[in-house]
Amino acid sequence: MGFSKDNLKGFVLALLSSGFIGASFIIKKKGLRRAAAVSGVRAGVGGYSYLWEPLWWIGMITMIIGEAANFVAYAFAPAVLVTPLGALSIIVSAVLAQFILNEKLHKLGILGCVLCITGSIIVVIHAPQEQAISSVQEIWSMATQPAFLLYVGSVIVLVFILVFHFSPQYGHTNVLVFTGICSLMGSLSVMSVKALGTSLKLTFEGNNQLIYPETWIFTFVVATCVITQMNYLNKALDTFNTAIVSPIYYAMFTSLTILASVIMFKDWEGQSAGNIVSEVCAFVVVLSGTILLHVTKDFERSPSFRGNYTPLSPTLSTRLCSGNGEMLKHDEEDDLCADEVCSRSHELYT
Structure with missing residues (x-):
């Protein structure tokens, strides 16, 4: 399918978002370390001393700017296009980590960056057109269809199980617990962000959507999901290494978001089987590059530390x-x- 002007706007905004978000991971990580050094209590075990750390707030502001760009991107382009481009933030993070955190980027890591970029280009080429939406009520009808309600119910049940059963026992030893909560809530937050962004876009175009209660319901869902997501992302970053958290979080979050978008917005309707297969393969290429990038992140340093x-x-x-x-x-x-x-x-x- 052709690459529309709206898709182009969403693509550019997604690139800007990746730059800011990639930088925010590094800044927030340093802020979390500094706060833990001062207070002696890490965020991963329930500490909130990072709230008084200026560096952490700089990272948070940087992330907010990136998320704002991402927010607007979803108003112009489908999630199938915008979400996989988040892998580029990992490239930004890896490059900055080499200079700020003194983490050497291995040659295979460079190959991982190339795979991420290649896969992202394929996603952009085969991305579906953004469907025309005339009101927030139309989005609400999509959000209340039985298939998506089943997805939402499943996510809520899984989040409650992870938070109240697995988190106290395994949260600090199994990276899948915290990242799983982030990813599940993240998929719902993206759907709500897209709905809210589209509502605001229509409002700015002269079709006021703020008078409808559905707009404010989506706003509440966005706030709830984002707060929960950020809380458990902080726990994951502080408890486990970024090289572990980032690829797992990216893989789970992107997969669940694409699944949610396909169910709710039916992004693949009208696309040929070849385009759908190309998008799936491109996502696998991006995922492979992401994993390769992080697995080899400090490969040259690690042998010298084993047993010595x-x-x-x-x-x-x-x-x-x-x-x-x-x-x-x-x-x-x-x-x-x-x-x-x-x-x-x-x-x-x-």
């Missing part, structure tokens, strides 16, 4: 580092030292 770690101070507890994962046993005030010393490929905090 000497405690930096008498107060540090025992660290057990291995090739497949690190079981870190330490006091909270020593967390930052352990995070710097052990390989970034696989980390579990106990």
